[in-house]
Amino acid sequence: MNVDELFMKKCIDISLNGMGMVSPNPMVGCVIVHENKIVGKGYHKFYGDLHAERHAIDSVSNKDILKNSTLYVNLEPCSHHGKQPPCTDYIKKYDIPKVVIGCNDPHKLVCGNGINELLKNNISITKNVLLNSCRSLNRRFITFHESKRPYIILKFAKSADGYIAPLNQNKPFWMTSKKAKDTVHKWRSQEDAILVGRKTVEKDNPQLTVRNCKGKNPIRILIDRNLKTNKKFLIYNDDAITIIFNEIKSEIIGTNQYIKINFKNTEKEILNKLHENNIQSVLIEGGRDTINHFINKNLWDEARVFNSNHQIHDGIKSPEIFGKPKEIEQFPEEVLEKFTNNAIY
Ligand SMILES: NC(=O)c1ccc[n+]([C@@H]2O[C@H](COP(=O)([O-])OP(=O)(O)OC[C@H]3O[C@@H](n4cnc5c(N)ncnc54)[C@H](OP(=O)(O)O)[C@@H]3O)[C@@H](O)[C@H]2O)c1
Incomplete structure (x- = not known):
């Protein structure tokens, strides 16, 4: 140097x-x-x-x-x-x-x-x-201003046999270590927003807040086209703001902001709305269907994949990120692989 x-x-x-x-x-x-x-x-x-x-x-x-x-x-x-x-x-x-x-x-x-x-x-x-x-x-800030959309980070955990969850799941399911969970909480505190699909809320009832470390809660985002999810799920509590993208209504109820969008070009519509709301980064935490929609449109900048030691045997197939990871980190029960997919640096 x-x-x-x-x-x-x-x-x-x-x-x-x-x-x-x-x-x-x-x-x-x-x-x-x-x-x-x-x-x-x-x-x-x-x-x-x-x-x-x-x-x-x-x-x-x-x-x-x-x-x-x-x-x-x-x-x-x-x-x-x-x-x-x-x-x-x-x-x-x-x-x-x-x-x-x-x-x-x-x-x-x-x-x-x-x-x-x-x-x-x-x-x-x-x-x-x-x-x-x-x-x-400043990749979040630069992507936001140059590409007019938030910086997108995909995050998921994958079992040793290639699944993200068991097929017949009737209670929240974890396959990662405490250290991996703490790391995810730190990541949440670093991003403006965190996004999940309807079925992840129904299966896991996640809070999507920062609890294992100090830091601000990201804005929670749920894709629920027909507003099928029960309001008793934790994502609707007032621990953080929640945006619900749907095709029925635009309305603000307490900390919940319903935004009606056209589901013809869902991901683009969502990213435009997030840009309008000054959201510079979004961590997409699943599940498979949600993550695959963004991968298929090539709308992602980073992927962080925990490869767990545990086997599931029969489950929901994990999304696939092709190419060589840019970084690899060993965790107690898993290996973290970080991939990048952009040309800004
Ligand atoms: N291992 C991990 O890291 C991890 C992380 C999160 C979740 N999970 C597991 O993943 C499972 C859920 O995954 P999943 O693939 O079944 O469902 P999902 O991705 O959680 O939710 C899919 C649903 O969300 C809506 N949706 C999401 N993206 C959309 C888009 N771009 N356009 C339109 N609608 C969209 C649709 O709802 P509608 O059908 O209402 O239109 C769709 O059916 C759960 O078992 C959960 O435990 C694992």
């Missing part, structure tokens, strides 16, 4: 402190470097909070040295008034002569305007440093 890459890596590392807190904003970290030493740093902590650049500049006690410093940031600084004033104004105010940027911000109000504003003010720019890592870091 060269020097610019080392400081950019630091920006990425500190930005991750904002994971699960900043959406619909991106994760951003910033460091200020003077004479090859980091003299200030900051990250975007939660939605509505000061931006990373401002935190980093504010953290430098001797503001005089800013005139001879370089600001590193993983995402193009903003140049418009949102919940916070433009970062480019703050950079200009302190005469910072050089800015190193990881990747462009695809938000329609930024989209190159931040870089142009800095260049207009004779600030030197180096861009695309650790480009792929910076895009991967």
Whole structure:
């Protein structure tokens, strides 16, 4: 790694402190470097909070040295008034002569305007440093703005003989270890929404909330075309907001939001509605039918598959993800395989 890459890596590392807190904003970290030493740093902590650049500049006690410093940031600084004033104004105010940027911000109000504003003010720019890592870091935000849909993560557990559940299931069924369950709860806390099909609710009665770790509950989403599910299922409780996609009614009842859609192009309709509702990421937790609809339309970005040691013998066949996993992790009773399916990084 060269020097610019080392400081950019630091920006990425500190930005991750904002994971699960900043959406619909991106994760951003910033460091200020003077004479090859980091003299200030900051990250975007939660939605509505000061931006990373401002935190980093504010953290430098001797503001005089800013005139001879370089600001590193993983995402193009903003140049418009949102919940916070433009970062480019703050950079200009302190005469910072050089800015190193990881990747462009695809938000329609930024989209190159931040870089142009800095260049207009004779600030030197180096861009695309650790480009792929910076895009991967904000893959939810980038997919949302570039593809106009949420980032889609498929998640399921598969038995050693290739099933996701027994055929005649009359009570909730688990085949993964406590460590895998805890991991899934952490994943839920990192996404804006979690989606399941009608039969998963009827068979498993899942709560779809974050309970095994700290973190916010995602919005729960159920596909129930004819509103067949009983309102006593836990997905309808008020622990979190639930969106029910159906073809009968649009209505809000307490924390339950019914959204009527056309089931001719179901997945596209659902993703459009989620985009309209500012939902940047969705974890699809099953079952087979639901996951296969998204696979068949090639509407997914990541798949996380737990391959369990347990056998089921006769059950519902697991969805198939073809290709080589990008990552493999050993768990006590299963192996986690992570696949990717997109071209954004
Ligand atoms: N091992 C795991 O990781 C895991 C995870 C979750 C669930 N499961 C198991 O999976 C089983 C359920 O899976 P499943 O395949 O039978 O059912 P499912 O995917 O849970 O639900 C399917 C139903 O949801 C609706 N639906 C889902 N996607 C749709 C789409 N794109 N367009 C239209 N309707 C859509 C349809 O309801 P309508 O018929 O009303 O139209 C469909 O029949 C359960 O036994 C559960 O325990 C296992």
